[in-house]
Amino acid sequence: xxxxxxxxxxxxxxxxxxxxxxxxxxxxxxxxxxxxxxxxxxxxxxxxxxxxxxxxxxxxxxxxxxxxxxxxxxxxxxxxxxxxxxxxxxxxxxxxxxxxxxxxxxxxxxxxxxxxxxxxxxxxxxxxxxxxxxxxxxxxxxxxxxxxxxxxxxxxxxxxxxxxxxxxxxxxxxxxxxxxxxxxxxxxxxxxxxxxxxxxxxxxxxxxxxxxxxxxxxxxxxxxxxxxxxxxxxxxxxxxxxxxxxxxxxxxxxxxxxxxxxxxxxxxxxxxxxxxxxxxxxxxxxxxxxxxxxxxx
Amino acid sequence: xxxxxxxxxxxxxxxxxxxxxxxxxxxxxxxxxxxxxxxxxxxxxxxxxxxxxxxxxxxxxxxxxxxxxxxxxxxxxxxxxxxxxxxxxxxxxxxxxxxxxxxxxxxxxxxxxxxxxxxxxxxxxxxxxxxxxxxxxxxxxxxxxxxxxxxxxxxxxxxxxxxxxxxxxxxxxxxxxxxxxxxxxxxxxxxxxxxxxxxxxxxxxxxxxxxxxxxxxxxxxxxxxxxxxxxxxxxxxxxxxxxxxxxxxxxxxxxxxxxxxxxxxxxxxxxxxxxxxxxxxxxxxxxxxxxxxxxxxxxxxxxxxxxxxxxxxxxxxxxxxxxxxxxxxxxxxxxxxxxxxxxxxxxxxxxxxxxxxxxxxxxxxxxxxxxxxxxxxxxxxxxxxxxxxxxxxxxxxxxxxxxxxxxxxxxxxxxxxxxxxxxxxxxxxxxxxxxxxxxxxxxxxxxxxxxxxxxxxxxxxxxxxxxxxxxxxxxxxxxxxxxxx
Ligand SMILES: Cc1cc2nc3c(=O)[nH]c(=O)nc-3n(C[C@H](O)[C@H](O)[C@H](O)COP(=O)(O)OP(=O)(O)OC[C@H]3O[C@@H](n4cnc5c(N)ncnc54)[C@H](O)[C@@H]3O)c2cc1C
Ligand SMILES: Cc1cc2nc3c(=O)[nH]c(=O)nc-3n(C[C@H](O)[C@H](O)[C@H](O)COP(=O)(O)OP(=O)(O)OC[C@H]3O[C@@H](n4cnc5c(N)ncnc54)[C@H](O)[C@@H]3O)c2cc1C
Ligand code: SF4
Ligand code: SF4
Ligand code: FES
Numbered sequence: 001x002x003x004x005x006x007x008x009x010x011x012x013x014x015x016x017x018x019x020x021x022x023x024x025x026x027x028x029x030x031x032x033x034x035x036x037x038x039x040x041x042x043x044x045x046x047x048x049x050x051x052x053x054x055x056x057x058x059x060x061x062x063x064x065x066x067x068x069x070x071x072x073x074x075x076x077x078x079x080x081x082x083x084x085x086x087x088x089x090x091x092x093x094x095x096x097x098x099x100x101x102x103x104x105x106x107x108x109x110x111x112x113x114x115x116x117x118x119x120x121x122x123x124x125x126x127x128x129x130x131x132x133x134x135x136x137x138x139x140x141x142x143x144x145x146x147x148x149x150x151x152x153x154x155x156x157x158x159x160x161x162x163x164x165x166x167x168x169x170x171x172x173x174x175x176x177x178x179x180x181x182x183x184x185x186x187x188x189x190x191x192x193x194x195x196x197x198x199x200x201x202x203x204x205x206x207x208x209x210x211x212x213x214x215x216x217x218x219x220x221x222x223x224x225x226x227x228x229x230x231x232x233x234x235x236x237x238x239x240x241x242x243x244x245x246x247x248x249x250x251x252x253x254x255x256x257x258x259x260x261x262x263x264x265x266x267x268x269x270x271x272x273x274x275x276x277x278x279x280x281x282x283x284x285x286x287x288x289x290x291x292x293x294x295x296x297x
Numbered sequence: 298x299x300x301x302x303x304x305x306x307x308x309x310x311x312x313x314x315x316x317x318x319x320x321x322x323x324x325x326x327x328x329x330x331x332x333x334x335x336x337x338x339x340x341x342x343x344x345x346x347x348x349x350x351x352x353x354x355x356x357x358x359x360x361x362x363x364x365x366x367x368x369x370x371x372x373x374x375x376x377x378x379x380x381x382x383x384x385x386x387x388x389x390x391x392x393x394x395x396x397x398x399x400x401x402x403x404x405x406x407x408x409x410x411x412x413x414x415x416x417x418x419x420x421x422x423x424x425x426x427x428x429x430x431x432x433x434x435x436x437x438x439x440x441x442x443x444x445x446x447x448x449x450x451x452x453x454x455x456x457x458x459x460x461x462x463x464x465x466x467x468x469x470x471x472x473x474x475x476x477x478x479x480x481x482x483x484x485x486x487x488x489x490x491x492x493x494x495x496x497x498x499x500x501x502x503x504x505x506x507x508x509x510x511x512x513x514x515x516x517x518x519x520x521x522x523x524x525x526x527x528x529x530x531x532x533x534x535x536x537x538x539x540x541x542x543x544x545x546x547x548x549x550x551x552x553x554x555x556x557x558x559x560x561x562x563x564x565x566x567x568x569x570x571x572x573x574x575x576x577x578x579x580x581x582x583x584x585x586x587x588x589x590x591x592x593x594x595x596x597x598x599x600x601x602x603x604x605x606x607x608x609x610x611x612x613x614x615x616x617x618x619x620x621x622x623x624x625x626x627x628x629x630x631x632x633x634x635x636x637x638x639x640x641x642x643x644x645x646x647x648x649x650x651x652x653x654x655x656x657x658x659x660x661x662x663x664x665x666x667x668x669x670x671x672x673x674x675x676x677x678x679x680x681x682x683x684x685x686x687x688x689x690x691x692x693x694x695x696x697x698x699x700x701x702x703x704x705x706x707x708x709x710x711x712x713x714x715x716x717x718x719x720x721x722x723x724x725x726x727x728x729x730x731x732x733x734x735x736x737x738x739x740x741x742x743x744x745x746x747x748x749x750x751x752x753x754x755x756x757x758x759x760x761x762x763x764x765x766x767x768x769x770x771x772x773x774x775x776x777x778x779x780x781x782x
Contacts, residue, residue: 060562273638281564
């Protein structure tokens with residue numbers, strides 16, 4: 001019954017995309033960059049979008065923002081903070097020459113570009129890399145961009161040169177004053193606004209407490225503020241509702257309606273509560289994984 | 298049909314209904330009257346020739362029975378398990394007027410399982426016709442459409458957003474109702490037809506529907522993206538931890554295998570006292586899965602009565618036997634939390650049934666002064682789904698007023714060369730209806746591409762000269778002849 005054509009079936013059915021890691025750079029003991037090759041994804045990516053990554057077949061689906069992409073080279077970059085089981089396992093195992101089990105995306109609505117004349121881009125902690133493509137896209141669209149970046153200390157600073165290339169001014173803020181000014185990003189924003197009171201928009205990406213502080217800082221000043229939310233996700237396609245956030249008293253799904261939302265309307269308490277949902281299980285997974293690393297050297 | 302004992306199965310993940318063996322299948326087949334004008338056939342959404350396949354079981358020629366089924370269905374092992382037979386084929390069977398109807402679904406499952414075990418696959422000779430078709434979504438609608446187009450000679454690629462194919466069959470319906478190996482068996486069949494499956498591809502984001510046609514060289518596109526977006530009620534307390542959609546619960550367990558945490562990385566915050574809101578198939582799956590995951594008590598709240606329960610009768614009975622507690626005519630008005638931001642209970646209303654509404658079902662109305670509280674540390678929403686917004690957001694595809702894709706009687710959409718079917722057109726329906734829609738769309742796509750079921754037509758023909766006056770839907774005798782050994 002079978003013919004040659006049919007025997008070619010199963011082989012032809014295998015997917016062509018492989019997601020190889022082409023380069024890696026470590027920015028500190030807790031953060032690192034992976035450059036991954038995939039032509040379709042690099043071509044489709046827009047500022048503000050993210051991907052869902054699985055390291056192994058039994059792994060978790062974790063969302064990571066597209067921190068950079070190069071359609072000509074067919075590559076994109078992720079900057080990852082090693083905070084728990086999956087991200088630490090990636091830190092230990094992802095090296096050039098290895099591949100990721102899966103990368104799906106780009107996901108989320110692309111950021112709105114070109115609506116502001118003078119824009120402050122605020123990035124803190126794991127939000128520094130994700131805000132870079134937005135700063136660049138706005139700068140390319142003719143917006144005057146001012147950068148405010150928050151780090152714990154000078155040792156953690158990365159991509160300063162890349163931000164300087166797209167920002168008219170750049171303020172670094174560190175907790176200990178070892179680089180730039182000592183203080184929170186809101187202090188940096190205050191300094192920028194003192195020199196440029198006509199800034200008409202702010203984008204803030206970072207931990208929820210930081211984004212909330214930025215939104216509260218701009219609310220009385222009446223400056224439109226966009227934040228990029230990072231609730232716990234599963235599919236990233238709008239199918240599970242796990243990523244729901246409250247914005248303007250309504251339920252929104254961050255993976256399809258966001259991740260960008262109006263910072264003045266986001267219920268941050270709700271977001272922070274929901275991010276703690278799996279505390280116990282996360283600690284358990286990390287413990288088990290650390291134990292197995294010790295066992296196997 | 299033998300089943301696992303209720304006390305044993307409520308704590309394990311093995312399939313609940315055990316299949317027929319040949320002797321039992323033949324005994325059941327003997328009950329069929331092989332009606333000349335059967336009532337069961339028109340009641341099946343894809344019009345399977347039921348007496349024909351049952352007759353072959355009686356003759357012990359299971360392969361012939363499989364061939365008869367394959368005329369109309371791609372997924373007998375699956376539909377035999379999950380069709381709501383009581384409303385479809387079995388509901389119309391004449392034997393059922395006095396006795397139990399012929400167990401058509403279970404016989405169909407028996408044949409489908411034999412086909413997977415024996416690795417039978419009805420594979421015609423395929424003459425490539427040079428046409429490329431993209432299928433978006435790998436649920437039953439997408440699978441059926443892909444199979445028919447592949448048989449017609451098109452080069453078919455399925456794009457699936459998740460990392461594994463199957464749609465609801467993979468992420469929604471649990472292992473104890475539809476074992477993964479059955480699904481894998483049916484997919485292997487699809488791949489043997491030469492269909493390519495590209496996972497991790499979210500169409501609309503990685504590329505648009507228009508790009509598929511304009512830049513990627515596809516002559517036609519079928520959209521079968523399902524009605525996946527879970528509904529919430531917009532009552533206070535819905536964002537408390539421990540409140541989740543049935544889709545999330547089922548996806549974490551079926552697709553991501555959270556039941557095997559931490560060997561699999563995806564976690565689940567299962568409660569001890571689980572309440573599921575809703576009483577459809579999705580709710581039944583969430584209830585019975587929670588029992589198997591080890592919840593101490595599992596409750597179901599439904600605003601209508603048992604009579605109105607939309608789940609398959611078998612699932613409802615199984616859930617009752619396994620110890621799920623049902624609270625009919627009850628609806629939540631608020632979810633209550635504790636200091637940690639986790640759910641602690643529900644405030645509910647008693648309902649009564651009033652006038653019939655547009656759907657013909659009696660509308661539930663709250664009874665004043667009959668509020669009550671109910672403790673729970675996990676609340677699962679299974680109150681239906683809305684259409685996924687992504688393709689609407691990213692293409693000019695016309696949608697209907699509820700947000701589903703608008704399609705005409707041929708399942709053509711407002712975009713030229715783009716067809717759609719399954720839950721994304723009809724709203725949540727059934728596996729067999731989605732499969733039927735996929736097949737109907739495949740036929741429309743063949744007509745659209747001027748592909749006729751004859752060797753002549755398999756060559757690319759410009760539309761104007763494509764018809765040759767042949768009748769629609771005729772058999773391809775050339776193909777059948779070449780496929781003979
Ligand atoms: C849209 C979006 C973009 C993101 N971009 C980046 C990025 O560019 N770089 C980066 O380092 N991190 C990013 N994150 C956060 C990243 O997804 C989590 O740090 C990661 O999932 C943690 O997994 P883990 O197993 O290592 O840690 P865990 O121990 O499992 O969790 C650590 C913390 O991460 C959060 N988290 C856990 N699982 C998930 C999940 N499935 N989805 C979302 N959050 C989760 C939890 O709130 C928890 O507090 C982003 C999150 C979202 C939603
Ligand atoms: C829990 C549950 C139990 C059920 N039980 C039964 C039952 O017992 N009997 C019965 O007959 N029916 C049942 N149903 C209903 C039945 O499963 C559906 O009607 C049927 O699966 C619909 O098929 P579909 O092909 O239209 O869509 P789906 O099965 O939903 O598949 C759609 C696929 O498209 C993918 N997709 C979505 N958007 C995109 C995109 N933009 N790009 C790429 N891919 C995309 C999705 O990831 C998904 O894999 C149940 C449903 C649920 C949720
Ligand atoms: S496909 Fe479903 S409705 Fe049709 S005969 Fe089989 S079980 Fe019955
Ligand atoms: S109606 Fe019942 S008895 Fe008649 S052919 Fe169908 S299954 Fe057999
Ligand atoms: S991550 Fe599942 S709906 Fe957004």
